[in-house]
Amino acid sequence: MIKLRIRPIVEGREYCSEIVLSEKPVSLLGDVDVEGGIVRGVGEISGKILVVPASVGSTVGSYVLYALSRNGKAPIAIVTSSIDPILATGAVIGDIPLYRLLEPWDKAKNMLRGVKEGCIVKGEYLVVG
Amino acid sequence: MYLTKEEEAMLNGEFGEAAELAIKVVVKVGEVLGATKLISVVHAHISGISYFNILDYGLEFIEHLGSTDARFRTFTTANPYAAINASFIGKHFSSEVISKQVRVVNVLKRMGARAFTCTPYYIRTPKEGEHLAWAESNAVLYANSVCGAKTNREGGPLSLMEAIIGRTYFGGVHLDENRVPEVTVTVNALKNELEVAAAGYIIGKYFPTTIPYVKGLNHDYEYYLKAFLAAFGSSSNSPMVILEGITPGYKRLLSRGRACKNENIPVAEIREFIKEHTRDACSRALYVLGCPHLSEKEVHDIINYVLSRGVINTQDKEMWLITSSSVKLSNDLKLKLLKYDIKVYEDVCPAVTKLSMIGVDCVITDSVKALHYIPKLAGVPAFLLDRVSIIKTFTRGGSLLD
Numbered sequence: 001m002i003k004l005r006i007r008p009i010v011e012g013r014e015y016c017s018e019i020v021l022s023e024k025p026v027s028l029l030g031d032v033d034v035e036g037g038i039v040r041g042v043g044e045i046s047g048k049i050l051v052v053p054a055s056v057g058s059t060v061g062s063y064v065l066y067a068l069s070r071n072g073k074a075p076i077a078i079v080t081s082s083i084d085p086i087l088a089t090g091a092v093i094g095d096i097p098l099y100r101l102l103e104p105w106d107k108a109k110n111m112l113r114g115v116k117e118g119c120i121v122k123g124e125y126l127v128v129g
Numbered sequence: 130m131y132l133t134k135e136e137e138a139m140l141n142g143e144f145g146e147a148a149e150l151a152i153k154v155v156v157k158v159g160e161v162l163g164a165t166k167l168i169s170v171v172h173a174h175i176s177g178i179s180y181f182n183i184l185d186y187g188l189e190f191i192e193h194l195g196s197t198d199a200r201f202r203t204f205t206t207a208n209p210y211a212a213i214n215a216s217f218i219g220k221h222f223s224s225e226v227i228s229k230q231v232r233v234v235n236v237l238k239r240m241g242a243r244a245f246t247c248t249p250y251y252i253r254t255p256k257e258g259e260h261l262a263w264a265e266s267n268a269v270l271y272a273n274s275v276c277g278a279k280t281n282r283e284g285g286p287l288s289l290m291e292a293i294i295g296r297t298y299f300g301g302v303h304l305d306e307n308r309v310p311e312v313t314v315t316v317n318a319l320k321n322e323l324e325v326a327a328a329g330y331i332i333g334k335y336f337p338t339t340i341p342y343v344k345g346l347n348h349d350y351e352y353y354l355k356a357f358l359a360a361f362g363s364s365s366n367s368p369m370v371i372l373e374g375i376t377p378g379y380k381r382l383l384s385r386g387r388a389c390k391n392e393n394i395p396v397a398e399i400r401e402f403i404k405e406h407t408r409d410a411c412s413r414a415l416y417v418l419g420c421p422h423l424s425e426k427e428v429h430d431i432i433n434y435v436l437s438r439g440v441i442n443t444q445d446k447e448m449w450l451i452t453s454s455s456v457k458l459s460n461d462l463k464l465k466l467l468k469y470d471i472k473v474y475e476d477v478c479p480a481v482t483k484l485s486m487i488g489v490d491c492v493i494t495d496s497v498k499a500l501h502y503i504p505k506l507a508g509v510p511a512f513l514l515d516r517v518s519i520i521k522t523f524t525r526g527g528s529l530l531d
C-alpha cells in the first residue's frame with residue numbers, strides 16, 4: 001500500500017475510485033471535452049480521481065470545471081501539485097473536491113503510473129495499491 | 130483568514146445567495162494564495178463575458194447568479210462583449226448567437242455594470258494607492274503602472290465574485306513589498322505605436338513572470354503607453370511594469386527593488402518582429418483600430434485625419450474603429466465614415482468574436498495584442514500595419530495635409 005500526502009483545498013467526502021493520471025498540465029479551455037467528460041489525450045475523467053501536475057491557460061478555464069459539474073461529468077476529486085486562482089475558482093463554483101499534492105510531482109507520477117484505483121482518506125492521503 | 134463581522138454575515142448567507150457563494154470563492158482563492166484578510170475595492174472590472182469564450186456554461190453560471198437579487202457592491206465595469214451587432218461586407222451573426230450574448234450583457238447590466246470596455250481607466254481613472262479588483266490584463270497593467278493604483282490580475286468568474294462582494298483578497302501587488310522590479314530593461318529610439326507595442330510584447334516574452342523596470346520608452350502619446358502595456362500583457366503574466374518617469378513613485382519603488390540585472394532590447398530585434406508580421410492586404414480583409422479601445426482623443430484624431438482625405442472605393446475590405454459608448458459620436462459623423470467603408474463599433478471586441486463566421490479572411494491591425502489573440506480566439510490570421518498606413522489604405526491622399 002502506498003500513501004501519498006495531500007492537503008484539502010476544496011473539501012470533499014472520503015471515497016475510492018479509479019485514478020486518471022495526466023502526466024502533463026491540462027489546459028482547461030482547450031483540452032477538456034465538457035460534453036463527454038474527457039481530457040483529450042488523457043481519457044475519461046467523470047466520476048474518477050484526476051491527478052494532474054497543474055492547469056494552464058485562459059481565465060475562462062474556471063467555467064469549464066463548472067460546466068463539467070453541471071453536466072454530471074466532473075471528476076470526483078482533483079489532486080494537483082500546483083493550485084492557481086483559475087483552478088481554485090473553478091473547483092469552488094463547480095463544487096469539485098480539490099487537493100494539493102504534498103509529494104514531489106515526479107515521485108507521485110512514478111508511483112501512480114499504471115495504478116487503477118485509489119482512495120482519498122481523511123482528506124490527508126491518496127492511498128493506492 | 131480574518132473576516133470582519135459584515136464579511137462573516139455574507140458567508141452565512143445574510144446578504145443573499147450570490148454574496149454567500151461569491152465570498153466563499155474569494156476567501157478560498159485568497160487562502161490558497163496566502164492572503165490573511167479581504168480588502169474593499171473602489172472599482173471592480175469583470176472579464177470573460179464573450180459568449181464565444183464562455184459558451185452556454187458561462188451564460189448559465191452568470192444567469193444563475195443574476196437570477197438571485199445580486200447587485201454589485203462597488204463601482205463595476207465589464208469587458209467588451211463579442212461584436213454580435215457587427216456586419217462585415219453584408220454578412221451578420223445568427224440570431225441564436227446574438228440572443229445568447231445579449232442575455233449575458235443584460236444580466237451584468239441588471240447587476241449594475243456601468244460600461245463594457247477593455248479601457249475602464251477612461252471610465253473612472255484610478256487614483257494612486259487605490260485598491261481595485263480588475264481582470265483584463267491591459268487594464269490591470271495600466272492601473273498599476275500608469276495610475277499607481279493596486280490590482281492583481283484577476284480571472285474571469287473571480288472578478289465577478291469580487292464585484293458582488295466589493296472586496297478582493299489582500300495579497301499579490303496589493304502589498305507594497307510585491308511591487309518591486311526584478312530586472313531593468315532599456316528600450317531606446319522607438320518611432321511609432323507599432324514599435325512601442327512590439328517592444329512590450331518582446332519584453333513580456335523574456336520576462337513572463339517578473340515585474341520589469343523599463344527605461345527609455347517613447348511616450349510622446351498616451352496611446353503608446355496603452356499599446357505597450359497591452360502587448361506586454363499578452364506575453365507576460367505580470368500585473369505591473371515600472372516605467373521610468375511615468376509610474377507614480379517609480380524612484381521609491383526602484384530603491385526597494387532588485388533590478389540590478391540590466392537588459393537591452395535592440396531596436397533591430399523589434400523591427401524584425403514587426404517585419405515578420407506585417408502585411409498590408411489580403412482578400413476580404415478587416416482592418417481594426419481599437420485594441421484596446423480607442424480613447425475619445427484617438428477617435429477624434431483618426432476621424433479628422435480620415436475626413437481630411439478623399440474617399441476611395443475599396444469593395445472587399447472594411448475598417449472598424451472600436452471604442453466605448455462613453456465616447457459620444459453623432460450619427461452624422463458615423464454616416465460620413467461609412468462612405469469610406471469605416472464603421473464605428475462600441476462596447477464590443479473583435480478579438481473575442483468568431484470573425485470567421487462573418488466571412489473575414491484576415492485582420493490587419495496596429496495592435497500587437499490583437500495580433501496575439503485574433504488567430505487564437507477569432508479564428509482568422511492577423512497581421513500588423515501602422516495606424517497611418519491603415520488609414521491611407523482607405524483614403525485618397527493628395528489633400529493639402531498629405
